[in-house]
Amino acid sequence: MTQPHPSRRTELWHGARDSLPMLVGAAPFGVIFGTLAAPSGLSVFGALGMSLFVFAGSSQFIALTLLASGAGLAVIVLTTLVVNLRHALYSATLLPYVAGLGQRWRIPLAFWLTDETFAVVQHRYGQADDAPHKHWYHLGSSLAMYCNWLFWTLAGVLLGRSVEGLDKLGLEFAMAATFTGIVVPMLRNVPMVAAALAAATVALLARNLDYKLGLMLAALAGVVVGVCLESRKTVADGEGAPRKAAEDMGNRYEPL
Structure with a gap:
């Protein structure tokens, strides 16, 4: 029921x-x-x-x-x-x-x-x-x-x-x-850590810009770095899956 x-x-x-x-x-x-x-x-x-x-x-x-x-x-x-x-x-x-x-x-x-x-x-x-x-x-x-x-x-x-x-x-x-x-608790993988480091670096280098533009540039840098690395990771995972499947298939038919 x-x-x-x-x-x-x-x-x-x-x-x-x-x-x-x-x-x-x-x-x-x-x-x-x-x-x-x-x-x-x-x-x-x-x-x-x-x-x-x-x-x-x-x-x-x-x-x-x-x-x-x-x-x-x-x-x-x-x-x-x-x-x-x-x-x-x-x-x-x-x-x-x-x-x-x-x-x-x-x-x-x-x-x-x-x-x-x-x-x-x-x-x-x-x-x-x-x-x-x-x-x-x-x-x-x-x-x-x-x-x-x-x-x-x-x-x-x-x-x-x-x-x-x-x-x-x-x-x-x-x-x-x-x-x-x-x-800090959100930094769980390489893209996240890289994004945080990129944002911190840009914020430090651009801290003397007028109107606090350095903060906006730092945010943009973090977003760009994070998205790029995450995209590369996704592509690599997508390419690795068929390769691993092929290797598993080959191992399955190896002679004893």
Whole structure:
């Protein structure tokens, strides 16, 4: 006897529940962002508005850094665009599962798509069952992450306003520590490590460029190096598979 499919409410709750570890992990970053907003020149409503309408942790930290250094709007927009290009890959991966949904679903789910939500929902979408309400699971994870980020941003803003002389505490170091904590665990193969090293090298060499253009060039260098090495790896794996299959076939018929 087949089990009944989970209801919409059940899927919604399970999506939020399974995102709990991600909520805990995102909390300190939200607090740090809200805390650093005022010393960087961003108003309370500006900080909350950025979390409300941008909702992209890494981009928000980068924008905050560029804003504090006096970078122009074009540089901020282009830099955050490059950083967020990875979301195009996330979207392409999830497209087969949401292609049948209307725009009233696809638009908000696209806006709420983050690294954490992608990690949670792609596992659910990939499960071998024909449950018709998996997009409600997606919605549950998205709403949980969104509300969590807004809450901790507000907590950080209030903390920043309540602690006198916060801009003198050296909290700008928290940004570097934050990005180190995000990036290092993701360096799992040669293309990723090479991309990080290329970006770091370009950032160091171009650190004196006006309008913080070095940061944008570093991001572009990392993307180019990573994509090129990943493409070469894919081609090599594709060429190696037939060769290995042929060798296995030959070994199978060797005389004893």
